[in-house]
Amino acid sequence: MHSYLDFEKPLAEIEGKAEELRALARGEDGIEVEREAEALDQKARALLASLYKDLSPWRKCQVARHPARPHCKDYISALFTEFTPLAGDRGFSDDAAVMGGLARFNDRPVVVLGHEKGHDTASRLDRNFGMARPEGYRKAVRLMDMADRFGLPVVTLVDTPGAYPGKGAEERGQSEAIARATEKCLSIGVPLVSVVIGEGGSGGAVGIAAGNRVAMLEHSVYSVISPEGCASILWKDAGKMREAAEALRLTAQDLLTLGVVDRVIPEPMGGAQRDPAAAMANVGTAIQAMLDELSGQDRKALVAGRRKKFLEMGRNALPEPSSFIPAHFTQGRDRG
Numbered sequence: 001m002h003s004y005l006d007f008e009k010p011l012a013e014i015e016g017k018a019e020e021l022r023a024l025a026r027g028e029d030g031i032e033v034e035r036e037a038e039a040l041d042q043k044a045r046a047l048l049a050s051l052y053k054d055l056s057p058w059r060k061c062q063v064a065r066h067p068a069r070p071h072c073k074d075y076i077s078a079l080f081t082e083f084t085p086l087a088g089d090r091g092f093s094d095d096a097a098v099m100g101g102l103a104r105f106n107d108r109p110v111v112v113l114g115h116e117k118g119h120d121t122a123s124r125l126d127r128n129f130g131m132a133r134p135e136g137y138r139k140a141v142r143l144m145d146m147a148d149r150f151g152l153p154v155v156t157l158v159d160t161p162g163a164y165p166g167k168g169a170e171e172r173g174q175s176e177a178i179a180r181a182t183e184k185c186l187s188i189g190v191p192l193v194s195v196v197i198g199e200g201g202s203g204g205a206v207g208i209a210a211g212n213r214v215a216m217l218e219h220s221v222y223s224v225i226s227p228e229g230c231a232s233i234l235w236k237d238a239g240k241m242r243e244a245a246e247a248l249r250l251t252a253q254d255l256l257t258l259g260v261v262d263r264v265i266p267e268p269m270g271g272a273q274r275d276p277a278a279a280m281a282n283v284g285t286a287i288q289a290m291l292d293e294l295s296g297q298d299r300k301a302l303v304a305g306r307r308k309k310f311l312e313m314g315r316n317a318l319p320e321p322s323s324f325i326p327a328h329f330t331q332g333r334d335r336g
Helices: 006-023 027-053 057-064 072-079 121-126 134-150 167-171 174-187 202-206 227-234 238-248 252-258 276-294 299-311
Strands: 080-085 098-105 108-115 154-160 192-201 213-217 221-223 263-265
Touching: 006 027, 006 057, 057 192, 057 221, 057 227, 057 238, 072 080, 072 098, 072 108, 072 154, 072 276, 080 108, 098 134, 098 276, 108 134, 134 154, 134 174, 154 202, 167 174, 174 202, 174 299, 192 202, 192 276, 213 252, 213 276, 221 252, 227 238, 252 263, 263 276
Parallel strands: 108 154, 154 192, 192 213, 192 221, 213 263
Antiparallel strands: 080 098, 098 108
16 A cells, blocks of 8 residues: 655545455456456556656655655665674764664675664654764764775665754764764775665765765755755745755756766656665666776775865856745845
């Protein structure tokens, strides 16, 4: 049974009707009822293709947040073997919002880590909905240090609304921990490839995504702030999140144009949540391709290439000033 987003309600009605018909497909009229159900299936497929043909940025946000999308733990189970989880930051505690460890990818030893949101109420609470605390980023630094020491490529899977903004996290140095993690990403002498599999929220995402190669799933998003947060600041109204999503240029397609990411990974029709196995296979293919592109590069070249990538990001594709920025935001400012 699918979980439907708001804009998928017409699709839910058609697919629900087809299921009802199949439940009634017994007796003498069973064949005829099945034909009607198949006709509804065809109509549903056409509507699904139409809905996903040109999703607005806000609808992509909704798809990226879909609770049924495969998460970090699913990707590790599907794509990596001999996974040995490692816990703790060796300073305060373990943060379940960031998981990682040693593994093999296509029989190649790697370190894999990422944000984990959880699948049900209990696991989401345990994982803090994928919002990492300082100890999560310090654990990521520890794992990247280990990878650097043993010459292991690093694969990161990004899926977070943002770093946890709670009082305790701030007291334990949240901003410093994210900065250290970002610095570590930029300085290790091994290949680092990152994939945004859902939400890439602000510094909480960048802390493990400053890689040699960065990819995004087709319907994932990556931005400096959530549309709701942006709307609250610019318009003083979180309800303008649709306008904010347009202005933020947060889609994979926009960010590929801006040079923020290197490739967009296709998703099955209807999003990764409709066919997780196919989506995860596509991600695996992209990870292998990115690692192949980096093979043979020495430590100096990997570090230099990574830093050059981020310094030049967006330089050749700067967007026009957004018409979405409200007038009151610039009124009264010194223009001299």
